[in-house]
Amino acid sequence: IATMLESRLQTKPRSSPNGRETSLWSSGFGMKLEAVTPFLGKYRPFVGRCCQTCTPKSWESLFHRSIRDLGFCNVILVKEENTRFRGWLVRRLCYFLWSLEQHIPPCQDAPQKIMESTGVQNFLSGRVPGGAGEGQVPDHVKKEVQRIVGHIQAPPCPFLVRLFSWALLRFLNCVFLNVQLHKGQMKMVHKAAQQGSPLVLLSTHKTLLDGILLPFVLLSQGLGVLRVAWDSRVCSPALRALLRKLGGLFLPSEANLSLDSSEGLLARAVVQAVIEQLLVSGQPLLIFLEEPPGALGPRLSALGQAWLGFVVRAVQVGIIPDALLVPVAVTYDVVPDAPCEIYHASAPLGLWTGALAVLRSLCSHLGCSRQICSRVHLAQPFSLQEYTISARSCWGSRQTLEQLLQPIVLGQCTAVPDTEKEQEWTPITGPLLALKEEDQLLVRRLSHHVLSASVASSAVMSTAIMATLLLFKHQKGVFLSQLLGEFSWLTEEILLRGFDVGFSGQLRSLLQHTLSLLRAHVALLRIRQGDLLVVPRPGPGLAHLARLSAELLPVFLSEAVGACAVRGLLVGRVPPQGPWELQGIELLSQNELYRQILLLMHLLPQELLLLQPCQSSYCYCQEVLDRLIQCGLLVAEETPGSRAACDTGRKLLWKPSGDFTDSDSDDFEEPLEGGGREAVGSCAAQTSFFSSAACSAHCSRLSHRLLPFFLCSPQGLGLLSSAESGYTKQLFQFLQATAQKEGIFECVDPKLAISAIWTFRDLGVLQQIPSPAGPRLHLSSTFASRDNQEKLEQFIRQFICS
Structure with missing residues (x-):
């Protein structure tokens, strides 16, 4: 993996407006810090494999065997070698020449084909309730169809696409340090595109910049113009007109009208026809399944499910034999300021507002050394047709939260029903209501499935690791020499749990870059020679660190759920004085722990756990216990006459005092007779950060x-x-x-x-x-x-x- 800061540090002079900060860093990093060994490059797990339960054929056929050997590329690093020309002038015009050489396939949007589509013709002929009537095709209906088509899309303009790509490349180089893309993931997407099925990219949504950055990345990698499904509520009419020329799609407001409305019926038929024509022509489509962070409400986007419902419908009626779904995620070490501020504004984003925000962002970044790093994740594609067939076999009975937990809360019963929780916080839009109830359930579960895969494939950035260490372990401050070692250790723990990190390079440069991004929320104090004291700034700035540290929650979620469940079992047995972690050993039944985990899973929001619909709650309970055993917090108890260790009824012990060396310690009490049990031991202050601070901190956040x-x-x-x-x-x-x-x-x-x-x-x-x-x-x-x-x-x- 290429070093993150190598290209920039070699090209930028050290004498800059931040010369004082550079001298501070030079004095802060002494010989002791230079002795820290770089940790990256040893092991980097592959993330983003599709579900083997729901899509076994895609799991095998759409995987690139040599993916780990391909490395990363910086998509915004355009040099003379990226063009067909060489010379002094080319080096200064390489951005412009690169934009001219991008392949933009001809647009195949055909308004006449949309008018001749089955859904629109059924409406015009009156074969559906609320249609225009048999044999009647009034001119005003045709004009209404053309108006709706114009609201949804416009033919992409190649000149505007090239001009915008050139301007965006310059903007990204001013604001971003790099935008990393895994070459192996791109190879998988190219391999999937060669099979002939259209690509549908389903993405998370960190900021409004995602809808601009992702089309730029895929255009630079030879996938053509990406059609992006935008939310019309956040864009002014002028901005919508520009985005349509760049490949944007907008859902008309009439599509959300009631099912018996003729305007809503016509709008949904036109949108379905537009999506069908896009998929038939092979143009890639991008849909955001997650609401932007500034939006209040459920995490899963109702608009994204509506667009996905149109794609599912096109496959079901046979317009296209199949579509390949690609989970996508974009991560930033710091979310860019301008798009975040724009989204929180009450008025929709306009052209002038966006231009002024870009200028402010450029001025702020040109005047300081803060530059953002980003990472684009493309998970393994999978077949929609295969998922539709396989996923239905995983559907089981479900009950509401009131049916599951209320009798247990009131003490009316103790047994947890053997069923899954039904929780739908996302409102169902008009386009989704037009589908059958079974198809609505398919779209909702597919959305949860893909969103879970996107979050699991997202890399953890350096600012999230730094914020976690400062917020949960060192709120009173920590020396930089100690912080280097803990940063390295926590990064290795993340990698060992199958999650990727979005950075690489020498440890010294990484911490310099990370602390410079967090400079507004941390203070650097020179206490002793050759070292610095890093102190989080008190006050609301801690909320910013908390939002960054939340990116680590999926990594340690199983341990956090397990710790909360153990706490629930100990609450009635441990005296209220003192922290529960410091109490003596308590023997607990394994069945009770299973029950406690189930209760906590049902109580927690589904959008926090992001369980895949094909994964049952009992499987997740076993996964929690396995994770605790894997990390050393639970160990199998070996006693004479006991069953094999692979038996599900084995006895387990929680190791006290952070002693992970031997299982037959004198500190453990004699186990009781009977079924499988767990013993919970005390955690001393000297216990490793993972078993004490990290697990307890994320448990506290839960x-x-x-x-x-x-x-x-x-x-x-x-x-x-x-x-x-x-x-x-x-x-x-x-x-x-x-x-x-x-x-x-x-x-x-x-x-x-x-x-x-x-x-x-x-x-x-x-x-x-x-x-x-x-x-x-x-x-x-x-x-x-x-x-x-x-x-x-x-x-x-x-x-x-x-």
Whole structure:
């Protein structure tokens, strides 16, 4: 892997406006720091394999065998060698010549074919309810079809595409240090494209820049003009017109009308015809399955599911035999400022607003050394037709959260039902309602499946690792020499868990780059000769570190769930004095631990766990235990006469005091007779960071998602009636006040408040009743009594690790 900073550090002079910072770094890194051995390049796991359960044929055939040997490329590093020409002038015009040499296939958009499509003809002939009538094709209906087509798309203009690519290349080189792309992943996508099926890229959504960056990357790699499904609510009419010329697609507002509306029926038929023509012509399509980070509401995008529903429908009716789905993710060590600020604005993004934001971003980055690194992830493609056939066999019975947990919370029963949780927070749009109920379920589960694959293939950036170390282990400060070793260690732990990191190079340069990006949130103090003290700045800046550290949550999620489950079992046995980690050994039943993990899984939002629909809860419970055993926190107990270690009823021990050397320690109590059990031991302060700080910290972050549920008991449950927006606002204000009082700013997140309210609603604590002013939430009669409220409080509080 190429060194991240090598090209820039060799070309940029050291005398710059930040000369003071350079001298500070030179004095801060002494001989002791130079002795740290670079850790990268030893092992880098491959991420992004498709599901072997749902798509076994794609798992085998669409994988590039030599993917690990191909390395990475910086897609914005364009030199003279990237053109067909050589010379002094070419070196200064290489960006312009490169944009001219990009292959842009001719546009095959045919308005006449859209008019002749089956869906539009059925509407015009009156063969569907609400159509124009048999034999009647009025001119105003044809004009309406042409208007809808013009709203959805426009033929991409090659001149504008080349001009925009040249301008974007210059902008990216000013703002970004590099944009990395794995050559092996690109090889897989090229191999899939050669099979003749259209490519549909399904992506996460970190910022609005994703919709511009991804088409640029794929155009530079020879995949042609990528058609991007945009959200029309965030773009002004002028910007929508420009994006349509660059390959953008916009869903007309009429498509969300009721099913019995003639305008909605015609709009959905036209959109379906446009998607069918795009897929038949082989143009790649990009759909965002995740809402942007600034959007309040569910994580899964309703608009993205609507676009995906059109693709599924085209395959089902036989317009195309198959489509290849590619999970995509874009990660940044710091999300670019301009797109983030633009999204939070109340008005839609316009041309002048975007241009001014770009100029501000250029000026701010040209005046300082902050430059962002990005990584584009393309997971293994898989067949939509194969998934449609295989996934239906994995569908089982499901129950609501109220049916699963409410009897257990109230003490009416103790057994957890052997069924999965049904939770749908994403509203169903008009295009999705037009499908059959079975097809709607297929689209929703496919969306969850792909989003889970995209998150799993996302690399962890250096700022996330640094924020985790500073926020959860060293809030009072840490010497840079110690931070180097812990950064290296945590990176290796991430790699060993099958996740990739989005950086490479020497450790010294990496930390210099990372701390420069976090300079607004950390302070560097020269305490002793040859070393620096790194201290997180107190106050709301900790919330920024918390958002960055959340990128590590999928890596340690299994350990965090296991730690919370163990906490739930110990809560009734351990005295309340002191932290639960420092108590003595307690023998726990393995079946009880399974049950506790299931309860926590049902209580946590599905959008946090991101379980694949083909994975059952009991399989995830076993995965949690296996992960605890793999990392050394649980060990198999070897006793005379016991069953084989591979037996599911084996006995397990939680190793105390961080001693991972031998299992027959004198500190363990004699195991009890009977079935499989676990012993939970004390964790001393000298325990490794993984077993104490990392696991407990991410466990605490999980608990903070449950914390509003508990905090809402004395505050929100006292209200007899409130609108959902007002209820959420009150809870968010309460989180802000608590953060100012206790210094826990990582909990201050409006999405956290919304998630808490919706979970209470699903659990049956709150009842939603429609009203003219909007949905109102009433306290249910079941939880009107203080006794049941205390039971709910106790049930949730058991999972919070103090």
